Amino acid sequence: xxxxxxxxxxxxxxxxxxxxxxxxxxxxxxxxxxxxxxxxxxxxxxxxxxxxxxxxxxxxxxxxxxxxxxxxxxxxxxxxxxxxxxxxxxxxxxxxxxxxxxxxxxxxxxxxxxxxxxxxxxxxxxxxxxxxxxxxxx
Amino acid sequence: xxxxxxxxxxxxxxxxxxxxxxxxxxxxxxxxxxxxxxxxxxxxxxxxxxxxxxxxxxxxxxxxxxxxxxxxxxxxxxxxxxxxxxxxxxxxxxxxxxxxxxxxxxxxxxxxxxxxxxxxxxxxxxxxxxxxxxxxxx
Amino acid sequence: xxxxxxxxxxxxxxxxxxxxxxxxxxxxxxxxxxxxxxxxxxxxxxxxxxxxxxxxxxxxxxxxxxxxxxxxxxxxxxxxxxxxxxxxxxxxxxxxxxxxxxxxxxxxxxxxxxxxxxxxxxxxxxxxxxxxxxxxxx
Numbered sequence: 001x002x003x004x005x006x007x008x009x010x011x012x013x014x015x016x017x018x019x020x021x022x023x024x025x026x027x028x029x030x031x032x033x034x035x036x037x038x039x040x041x042x043x044x045x046x047x048x049x050x051x052x053x054x055x056x057x058x059x060x061x062x063x064x065x066x067x068x069x070x071x072x073x074x075x076x077x078x079x080x081x082x083x084x085x086x087x088x089x090x091x092x093x094x095x096x097x098x099x100x101x102x103x104x105x106x107x108x109x110x111x112x113x114x115x116x117x118x119x120x121x122x123x124x125x126x127x128x129x130x131x132x133x134x135x136x137x138x
Numbered sequence: 139x140x141x142x143x144x145x146x147x148x149x150x151x152x153x154x155x156x157x158x159x160x161x162x163x164x165x166x167x168x169x170x171x172x173x174x175x176x177x178x179x180x181x182x183x184x185x186x187x188x189x190x191x192x193x194x195x196x197x198x199x200x201x202x203x204x205x206x207x208x209x210x211x212x213x214x215x216x217x218x219x220x221x222x223x224x225x226x227x228x229x230x231x232x233x234x235x236x237x238x239x240x241x242x243x244x245x246x247x248x249x250x251x252x253x254x255x256x257x258x259x260x261x262x263x264x265x266x267x268x269x270x271x272x273x274x275x276x
Numbered sequence: 277x278x279x280x281x282x283x284x285x286x287x288x289x290x291x292x293x294x295x296x297x298x299x300x301x302x303x304x305x306x307x308x309x310x311x312x313x314x315x316x317x318x319x320x321x322x323x324x325x326x327x328x329x330x331x332x333x334x335x336x337x338x339x340x341x342x343x344x345x346x347x348x349x350x351x352x353x354x355x356x357x358x359x360x361x362x363x364x365x366x367x368x369x370x371x372x373x374x375x376x377x378x379x380x381x382x383x384x385x386x387x388x389x390x391x392x393x394x395x396x397x398x399x400x401x402x403x404x405x406x407x408x409x410x411x412x413x414x
Contacts, residue, residue: 042380054184059217190375201385202356234371242318249281
C-alpha cells in the first residue's frame, strides 16, 4: 500500500467564500502515483468545509443565502461561543456543508460523475488556513 | 491491496424518493471478495445523496417534510441557480443528507449496527442517475 | 495492508450530549500499530453522530440550541415516525451532524489541524450505544 500526504493553504480575503480546488487535488493525485484507492480531502480548521457540488456561481450565491438563513452570523451575541470570538455561525455552517470528502481513485483519476467538483468552503476567512490531502492505494 | 468498482443506476419516477440499496452493496461486496477494508458509496450526481439511516416509512415521510422546510423547492425563482433549471433546492437537500458514506468491512460483511441501512436519496429524479461503489482492502 | 476494529460503548445519562472521544481513538490507533492509513469512526446507531469540531462548552450549548431549532423534539406528534417512539428529531439531528468521520493517519498519529477533536453526539441517550473504529493501512 502506498500513501501520500499534502497540505494546501488558502487565504480567502472575505469572511466567506468558495474555491474550486479540484485542479489542486488532481495535481496531488498525479504526484502520488496512486492508480487505485481513495483520497481524503478535509479542512484542517473547524470553521471551514470541503464538499463536492456544482461549479456554478448562481448556486454559490444561493448557498451563501441559505446557510446564512439556517445559521445566521448576526446577532453575534446570540451565541455563547462568541465570547471574545464572532465565528459561532461558521462552526454551524461547516457542519451542514461537511468537514471533508472521500473520493474514489480509479485508473489514476478522480472517479467523478459529470458535474462533481471539490470545493473549499470558507466561513471565517481573512487568514491562512489549510486543507489536508491524504491518498492511500496502489 | 485489492480494489473493486461498480456503478449502480437508478431512475426514481418522482422528483424525490429514497431507495434502500443495502442489498446492492452487499452483492458488490461479495463480488469483490474483500474481507477487511472499507467501501465508499457515493452519489455521482450533485442533486442526490447516499446516507445511512432507518428503513421506516414514517421516518422517510418526516425527512421529506423536514427537508422541504429547510430547503423549499418553491418559489423556484427565489434561487439564482434556477435560470433555466428548477433544482437549486435539490443541491441544498443533498448537502444536509450528504454525498456518500464510508462503511467498514469486517470478515466479508458490512460492519453495521442493528438498524443501519444504506439509502439512495433522490432530490431531482425522473431520469437515470448513478451511484459509485468503490471497495479497497484485502 | 493491516486492519483493526474496535467497538466503543457509551451511555449518555440525558437525551442529548456530546463526548470528546479523541483519547479513545488515539488509544485504538496505538493498539493498531498502523503508521500510515485512514481511520473510520462512526456511530453504529442511527440517532447518534460522530463529528469533528471544537471542544468548547459554549459552542456545545450553541449546537444544542441550534439543532433543536432546526429539528425540534416537540411536538412529538408532528412526526409520523413517532408511533410508539419519540426520537424522530434525533434521526434529523444526526443527519446534520453526520454519521461519522474519516481521519488521516500519518506517522502513527491522527493527522489533525490545531483544534480538531472527535465527538460522539448523542441525540437519544439514556441507554448503551456503540461507536465503531475501523483502521486500515500499514
